[in-house]
Amino acid sequence: MNVARGYTTGDTIVARATPRGASALSIVRLSGAQAVTISASVFEGKDLSGVPSHTASVGYLRSDDEGAVDHVVATVFLSPNTATGEDIVEFTCHGGDVASDEALRMLVQAGARMAGPGEFTFRAFLNGKIDLAQAEAIGDLIHAKSVRSNRVSIAHLRGEYSSELSIIRASLLELLALIELELDFSEEDVEFADKARLEALLNQALLKIGALASSFRLGNALAKGVRVVIAGRPNAGKSTLMNAILGYDRVIVSEVPGTTRDEIEASIIYNGIAYQFVDTAGMRETADLIEAEGVKRSEKALSTADVLLYLIDITSEGALGDLSWARGLPDRIPGLAVLVVGNKVDMAAATSHTEYDLKLSAKLLGQNESDLGDLMGLIERISIGSDVFAEEQQIVTSQRHQVHLEAAKEAALRAQSQLHSGGSGDMLSADVRSIVEHIGSITGEVTNEDVLSQIFSCFCIGK
Ligand SMILES: Nc1nc2c(ncn2[C@@H]2O[C@H](COP(=O)(O)OP(=O)(O)OP(=O)(O)O)[C@@H](O)[C@H]2O)c(=O)[nH]1
Ligand SMILES: [Mg+2]
Missing domain, CATH: 3.40.50.300 (P-loop containing nucleotide triphosphate hydrolases)
Structure with missing residues (x-):
């Protein structure tokens, strides 16, 4: 299946998960339906295809032609409770480039494909393990410049930011349902029965969107x-x-x-x-x-x-x-x-x-x-700037998100004036729909291939 440019799913990918160079350990990992079978075929030790999920086994990486190339720990994680949602095997090899290069070569020979940038995270997103904002938070976490920016990324990764967005989205969907209910029953010039409720929902959403948008200067600097x-x-x-x-x-x-x-x-x-x-x-x-x-x-x-x-x-x-x-x-x-x-x-x-x-x-x-x-x-x-944000305020760090938040804010302001002036119900509903779409684009509920390719191609290989 071709999901986003350059990414295919269904096959099993492999990559080094730690940087090259001298180090104590080096990790090579696989994800995909064949991860366990491929690993078992080059592992001398326990039969990996029989081990329980989330267990580690010590053994040798070897092939019949070449003999052993490294003494490793193989950790098996079985779908669905894994980072990518697929079967994952992680080989903890000795550090330095040669042992892990050999491991990679052997695993590719046995049927795995070298992963592209961010492909593991991409699969986690596709399989619903994380949303798009959380995927982007992983990139931020890896590149965190300070303890403070680490804390912001962790909050995003834990889903605190996404849940703030989904609260906004839920109240907008309620708003939309109320509007459309009335539109169905009347022909024109709708006078909404519960205008106060509509206004309250819209104001609440606007307040939250505005607070997020105004945190971007700080978030971008972080x-x-x-x-x-x-x-x-x-x-x-x-x-x-x-x-x-x-x-x-x-x-x-x-x-x-x-x-x-x-x-x-x-x-x-x-x-x-x-x-x-x-x-x-x-x-x-x-x-x-x-x-x-x-x-x-x-x-x-x-x-x-x-x-x-x-x-x-x-x-x-x-x-x-x-x-x-x-x-x-x-x-x-x-x-x-x-x-x-x-x-x-x-x-x-x-x-x-x-x-x-x-x-x-x-x-x-x-x-x-x-x-x-x-x-x-x-x-x-x-x-x-000199804005002070409450402890629980989520901080927006991504330019992409900020663009959607600004657009959502504009649509919300338009909706607000429609509601005040008793304008057309159709236009009101179109504006609220537009806010929902922009908020959904941040978490990836609404998205397109180009956006996905762009986000994941910025990741390093192995992530
Ligand atoms: N009295 C005094 N002298 C200063 C002060 N700041 C810099 N200086 C002196 O001014 C001279 C030039 O300082 P630099 O820091 O090299 O100046 P610069 O702007 O980097 O110069 P260029 O690299 O040549 O463009 C040095 O002799 C400094 O000691 C200050 O606050 N007070
Ligand atoms: Mg100088």
């Missing part, structure tokens, strides 16, 4: 991290600032303008969010070829920034002109969040230039925790 590019004129103190934020001397600092020529990146975790800081070459016109290349890269780095931290030496001659240039940046690069920070306050009179988002001394920042806290707080606010 999942992807925030890229902060430090830019400014040569000698502004960018590298000094970078080192102070990181808490160690990562970048060379000197009084010679044009010191930094390559982009230098390093990340820190602050309040559970990974911030990737990028130090750049100072921006100026230069005759030095290498420095000019650095400047070009700095300009390019601006376009990759989530936040641009534009640093200005407030004691420098061009500071004011530089300041107004930096203030104009958001107009020239739409969507760019810009912080203009004045540096070297330790050298300047206290009264000068108040137009900065923050003034500090990069040189003294390492010794001044409250200034560093102010700076990080500012970066946090400009990148994720």
Whole structure:
């Protein structure tokens, strides 16, 4: 059966489930109707086709032609209570590449097919073991950047997020049933008997959808991290600032303008969010070829920034002109969040230039925790906002989900105004249907092949 591009089901797939390289152990696993038969044919030990589900057996992987290739533990999981819903066998091999490569080769020879990216998770989805949001949470969990993002993914994987969505969906279906009931009985210009109930259901759904949608800025930052590019004129103190934020001397600092020529990146975790800081070459016109290349890269780095931290030496001659240039940046690069920070306050009179988002001394920042806290707080606010979410609020981490939530919200607002203005019942019902579809697309109740291929192809092989 061909379900989504590149994925077939019905055959038995095999892949390495742990990364290549030296390690204590390495896992190779199979899933499919023939998983046990194929495994039993290359296993010397207990007859795997006779062992109970969820049991481990020690033995050798071997073939008649080649003899033994590894001493392994074979764990058998029988359908339906398995991760994929199919029979699964996991071979725990010795670490390193050779033993597990040999195991893979032997299992393919015995009839298994090498799995594509995310194919195990795809089968779990197809067999109803997890919904689409949970499948995506597995990807997030593997790539979690901090303990906090791990917690959000686990909540999604446990189905807490999906159950929030299914509560919304259930109340929308009730709403739809009420609307359609009345539509069936009257010809035109419906005046709904229980308008208050309809309004209550719709408002409730809208509130929940709105809360989810507004969590996305935070969720996106948790999942992807925030890229902060430090830019400014040569000698502004960018590298000094970078080192102070990181808490160690990562970048060379000197009084010679044009010191930094390559982009230098390093990340820190602050309040559970990974911030990737990028130090750049100072921006100026230069005759030095290498420095000019650095400047070009700095300009390019601006376009990759989530936040641009534009640093200005407030004691420098061009500071004011530089300041107004930096203030104009958001107009020239739409969507760019810009912080203009004045540096070297330790050298300047206290009264000068108040137009900065923050003034500090990069040189003294390492010794001044409250200034560093102010700076990080500012970066946090400009990148994720200052909304505080209740403990039980589910956080949306996926752009795909956010697109559906925004569309659902729009349809809900349209439905709300239809209901208020006593508009057409048909249009009201169409809008509510559209909300249901968008919510269903998140969990995969409503979906199409392309979306599935796209989601699962982003996984690693073996997952
Ligand atoms: N007094 C004072 N000096 C500073 C401060 N921050 C940086 N400096 C000095 O300014 C000079 C330039 O600092 P860098 O951090 O190398 O500046 P940069 O912006 O990275 O310079 P380029 O890499 O050349 O673009 C060094 O001599 C630093 O010690 C500050 O807060 N106060
Ligand atoms: Mg520098």
